[in-house]
Amino acid sequence: MASLPAPVRGVFPVLLAVGVLGGLQVVVGQLPFFVYLSSLVGVNVILAVSLNIVNGMTGQFSIGHAGFMAVGAYVGGKLALEMKDLAIAGIPHGVSDQLQLLASLALGGVAAGVAGFLVGLPSLRLRGDYLAIVTLGFGEMIRVIVSNLEVFGRALGLSGIPQTSSFMMIWLCVFVVVLVARRIQDSAHGRSLLAIREDEVAAEAMGVDTTAYKVRAFVISSFFAGVAGALFAHFVPIINPGSFTFVKSIEVVTMVVAGGLGSISGSIVAAVVLTLLPEVLRSLFLQVGGLEGGAALAQKVDQIRMPVYGILLVILMLSRPQGVFGNRELWDAFPRWWGRGWRAEE
Amino acid sequence: MSTPLLQAQGVAIHFGGLKALSGFDLDIHPADLKGLIGPNGAGKTTAFNVLTGVYLPTAGTVRVAGEVVNGLKPHQINRLGLARTFQNIRLFKTLTALDNVRVACLSDTYAFFSRARIEAARRRSSKRSGAAAAMVALNNYVDWWRALLLTPGFQREERALTVKADALLDVMGLLHRRDEEARNLPYGEQRRLEIARALATGPRVLLLDEPAAGMNTREKADLMVLIRELRTRFSLGILVIEHDMKLVMGICEEITVLDYGETIARGNPERVRADPKVIEAYLGDSYLAAQGMRVPGGAG
Numbered sequence: 286m287a288s289l290p291a292p293v294r295g296v297f298p299v300l301l302a303v304g305v306l307g308g309l310q311v312v313v314g315q316l317p318f319f320v321y322l323s324s325l326v327g328v329n330v331i332l333a334v335s336l337n338i339v340n341g342m343t344g345q346f347s348i349g350h351a352g353f354m355a356v357g358a359y360v361g362g363k364l365a366l367e368m369k370d371l372a373i374a375g376i377p378h379g380v381s382d383q384l385q386l387l388a389s390l391a392l393g394g395v396a397a398g399v400a401g402f403l404v405g406l407p408s409l410r411l412r413g414d415y416l417a418i419v420t421l422g423f424g425e426m427i428r429v430i431v432s433n434l435e436v437f438g439r440a441l442g443l444s445g446i447p448q449t450s451s452f453m454m455i456w457l458c459v460f461v462v463v464l465v466a467r468r469i470q471d472s473a474h475g476r477s478l479l480a481i482r483e484d485e486v487a488a489e490a491m492g493v494d495t496t497a498y499k500v501r502a503f504v505i506s507s508f509f510a511g512v513a514g515a516l517f518a519h520f521v522p523i524i525n526p527g528s529f530t531f532v533k534s535i536e537v538v539t540m541v542v543a544g545g546l547g548s549i550s551g552s553i554v555a556a557v558v559l560t561l562l563p564e565v566l567r568s569l570f571l572q573v574g575g576l577e578g579g580a581a582l583a584q585k586v587d588q589i590r591m592p593v594y595g596i597l598l599v600i601l602m603l604s605r606p607q608g609v610f611g612n613r614e615l616w617d618a619f620p621r622w623w624g625r626g627w628r629a630e631e
Numbered sequence: 632m633s634t635p636l637l638q639a640q641g642v643a644i645h646f647g648g649l650k651a652l653s654g655f656d657l658d659i660h661p662a663d664l665k666g667l668i669g670p671n672g673a674g675k676t677t678a679f680n681v682l683t684g685v686y687l688p689t690a691g692t693v694r695v696a697g698e699v700v701n702g703l704k705p706h707q708i709n710r711l712g713l714a715r716t717f718q719n720i721r722l723f724k725t726l727t728a729l730d731n732v733r734v735a736c737l738s739d740t741y742a743f744f745s746r747a748r749i750e751a752a753r754r755r756s757s758k759r760s761g762a763a764a765a766m767v768a769l770n771n772y773v774d775w776w777r778a779l780l781l782t783p784g785f786q787r788e789e790r791a792l793t794v795k796a797d798a799l800l801d802v803m804g805l806l807h808r809r810d811e812e813a814r815n816l817p818y819g820e821q822r823r824l825e826i827a828r829a830l831a832t833g834p835r836v837l838l839l840d841e842p843a844a845g846m847n848t849r850e851k852a853d854l855m856v857l858i859r860e861l862r863t864r865f866s867l868g869i870l871v872i873e874h875d876m877k878l879v880m881g882i883c884e885e886i887t888v889l890d891y892g893e894t895i896a897r898g899n900p901e902r903v904r905a906d907p908k909v910i911e912a913y914l915g916d917s918y919l920a921a922q923g924m925r926v927p928g929g930a931g
Contacts, residue, residue, distance in 0.1 A: 295781035465779055472778035472785070473733070473792065476726070480734040483723035490683060490717075491735040492709040492832050501775070612725060 302460040303453075310453040320452050324520045326560045327455035328513045331462050333540040333556040334549055335509035338466055340538065341547035341612075342475065343502040344482025345409065346417045349424030350510050350537045353397040355529035356427060357511025359437050361393025362446045362518035369447055382449040390458070390515045397511020398504050400427075405503035409496060412485075424534050432526040442525025443518070450519035458516060462509045466549045469505075478502055482547070532591065539594050543601055545608025550615035555608075563590050634697040635660050636868045637682065637713060637836045642691035644681055651677045652892040655691070659836050659868035664859070666883035667872045668903075670912055673889040675872045676718055679838050683715050684708040696835065698754075710746075714834035716825040718841045718872070724814040728805055728824055731813050732796040735831035743770045796831060802864075803827040803857075819850045823857075830861070836868040837861070843875050851875060855882050880904065888912065 293300075313319055336350045365385065373381040408419040432440045469475040477498050480488040489495045518524050540559050544551030563586050570582035601608070637659040644652045652674040659665060667675050680686045682693055684705040693700050695711040703711075714735075723731050744766040752763040777785040800806045803823045808816055813824060822842055829837055842858070843851045855878055862869055873879045879886060880900040888896040888903055890912040896903050903909055 294783075295779075468779050468781060473736075473789065474775060474778055476730055476734045479726055479730070480723045483725060484721045486685070487717065487721035487723065488734070489705040490685075490709060490715055490721075491828060492706045493734065494704075494706045497771070501771075 298464060299457075299461060302457060306453040306456050306460075309456075310451060313452055321520065322561070322564055323452060324450060324455050324516070325564070326557050327459045328517050329537070329540065329560045330459050330553050330556040331509055331513040331516070332537045333544065333552040334459075334462050334466050335506045335513070336537050337541045337544075337547065337549060337552040338469065338478075339502050339506040340541050341545075341552070342466075342470065342482060343478045343499055344546075345499055345503070346413060347420040347503070347506075348417050348531075348534050348538055349404075349420030349422070350506075351529040351531070351533035352420075352424030352427040353401055353507035353510035354514035354517065354533070355424075355431060355526070356400045356507075357393035357397040357514030358518040358524050358529070359393075359431055359443065359514075360396040361389040361511070361515025362443045362524055363436065364389040364392050365446050365449075365519065366443065369445075382447070383451065383454060385447075386449045386451075386454055386519060389519070390454075390512050393515030393518075394508045394512040397514065398508035400511075401504045401507025402500065404507075405500040409499040409503060421531065421534070424529075424531060428526045428529055431529075438525070440526060442523050442528075444523040446518050446524070448520055448522075450516055455516055455520075458509075458512055462512075463549060463553065465505070465509075470549065474498070474501075479547075535591075536594070539598055543598065543608055545610035545612060547612040548608065548610035548614055551608055551610030551613075554610070554615070559594070563587065633660065635694070636696055637870075638694040639678075639682060640692050640694075642678075642681055642688045642693060644677060644686055645689045650892050652681065652889075653690075655681075655889075655892075655894060657682075657870070657887065659870055661835070661866050661868055662862055663868045663870075663885075664862055664883055665868075665870050666879040666886040667870060667889065668874075668876070668879055668886060669889035672891075673912075674892040675889055676840060677892075678889065679715060679840055679872065682838065683713060709832055709834075712833070712835035713838070714829035714832045714836070715838040716822070716829050716840055716842060718844065720818075720821050720825060722813040722821055722824060722828070725812055727810050728800060728808045728813055728816065729793070729796055729810060731824055731828050732799050732831045733792050735828045736792045736795055743773050799827045799831055802830075802861075819846050822846065822854075826857075826861075830865065834867065836870070839869065839871045839873075841872050841874060843873060843878050851878055854878070858882060 313323075332350060332354060336347065339345050339347045368385050368389070371385070372378065373384060376384075404420070404423045408416055408423075411419060431437045437443060469478070477488065477493045480491070480493055481495050481498055485495055514529075517528070521528070536559070540555040541552050543559070544553070544555030567583040567586045570586065571580065635658040637657065639655055639657040642652065642655040642657075643650065655674075655678055657665075657678075667678060669675050677686070681688050684700060684703055684707070688701060695708060695713050698711060700708050700711065723734060726734070749763050749766050749770075752766060756762070774785075797806065797809070800809055803826060805816075805820060805824055805827060808820060808824075813821065816824060822845075826837075826839070826842065839858070843854050846854065858869060858871070859882060861867060871879065871883060883900060885898065886896075886900055886903045887894055888906070888909050890908075895908045895912060896906040898906075
């Protein structure tokens with residue numbers, strides 16, 4: 286990498302990812318079920334990794350992530366609906382779709398980021414359980430507001446959003462959020478966030494503007510939650526307030542805690558496993574139990590998911606309270622290949 | 632005489648009816664080495680907390696380098712050149728020794744406007760400066776993007792920080808612990824790491840809250856030498872809270888004695904040691920009576 290011109294080096298991984306994912310897109314584009322599953326996984330990975338920036342790195346317990354996801358989904362979805370009949374002239378249809386998708390992701394993300402700023406500014410002066418309650422309240426507030434607004438279709442939600450999300454775009458977003466989280470972790474900013482997690486009083490005494498840092502972490506985190514929400518809106522047939530309840534927030538918190546607070550790779554692995562588990566069980570039951578019995582069983586999977594999560598979490602907290610990965614990273618095990626980014630070049 | 636680096640005038644703090652500190656005066660000039668002593672609960676750490684902005688004083692003013700800092704947040708006061716350590720060690724436990732120090736090096740990582748320029752803007756306007764705030768905000772914004780885009784300038788800065796932090800670890804004799812988590816360090820080294828961390832913020836005044844607590848005699852002796860050395864090396868003003876009389880008497884030029892929040896004595900070690908009020912505060916009046924008011928040799 287040392288031979289690359291300096292300005293390109295920072296964004297080179299993203300360009301590389303665009304290429305690789307573009308190639309993969311051609312391969313997997315024909316497998317709708319795989320694409321759907323990987324989209325679900327991707328969205329949850331984005332949610333978990335972004336929540337990890339606040340809950341894991343900064344040590345602030347936020348449990349309203351679904352609220353920010355909702356902001357992104359609705360704002361992005363609304364924009365997509367407005368742009369539905371438009372296409373950018375002179376380029377292939379598919380590319381134009383993806384550019385429009387990108388625009389609605391950006392808008393959804395920014396809207397959620399703004400919401401994060403507005404919520405974070407007053408509430409991040411609070412600590413621990415108080416912050417948790419405020420974020421919980423915010424999440425529910427968003428849901429109630431949305432289900433009472435005509436523009437967002439009240440309780441019916443938004444339907445007819447163009448299903449333009451693609452394998453490539455989703456995993457590109459995953460790649461970007463992971464890259465961002467890693468680079469934050471490796472920078473002076475990330476160290477300040479970790480310092481706040483470890484000891485807020487000491488961090489403040491060492492010149493870290495703790496409130497400002499917490500708000501920034503919160504904004505970045507909610508931005509990506511918004512992006513995840515907007516992506517979500519582009520591959521499910523309908524979004525309604527029911528998709529963004531407290532249960533969704535808890536699901537994401539479960540992923541972060543199970544993976545290990547502060548461990549990016551832990552969040553990724555936990556998000557993948559906890560998303561696939563119910564899906565795999567469901568299709569397994571369908572296969573095993575035949576059509577009728579199987580369908581009944583498969584339905585049950587959804588119902589028993591939360592109790593199972595609860596039990597899993599209890600077991601995990603008893604046996605390994607720091608989460609599966611603790612605050613370690615998967616890539617620390619392969620320092621040669623993954624390195625610590627640029628530090629390897631020293 | 633020049634403006635003191637740190638000055639407290641008539642500082643008082645009351646918690647409800649409790650007068651934790653009253654009428655507290657203090658001057659710290661460059662290369663001063665002063666001590667603050669007193670029995671348990673006398674208000675020593677409270678005084679530190681008021682000086683560093685953790686508590687807002689009920690009365691009186693605190694000035695850092697001539698600027699009134701009442702009501703500023705601890706991190707802002709730290710930026711003006713006041714750093715501290717904590718009585719009950721407050722390291723960033725799961726961070727490495729190096730990262731503990733690098734967190735505090737943060738003050739040097741300004742991207743757009745220099746620290747001096749922001750300070751100038753702040754000084755020009757008397758109270759809250761919109762320009763300074765905007766510059767800080769822009770700095771931070773650009774700085775985040777530099778980190779996310781991994782610009783060459785950012786990488787240079789990170790390397791410079793690491794070099795600086797390494798140097799400080801070396802000064803404090805902790806280089807061999809560089810990559811160990813702070814919580815795994817032995818007690819004495821944790822105390823020294825706290826000092827290294829405080830020094831990394833580039834202070835002009837250093838407040839040490841019981842730096843020798845829990846150390847053995849030999850570690851204490853080493854620490855005394857080290858504190859003196861730091862003063863000359865970084866031309867710091869240093870204020871030490873200490874229970875160990877020998878240490879305080881050995882290194883401080885002036886000692887302030889607190890009891891129930893009141894300053895009961897001030898002066899050079901010999902004078903303070905001989906002051907009946909100090910002896911009374913430490914040993915009780917019955918002791919004085921039994922000794923027939925005879926002044927004992929040591930007050931510890």
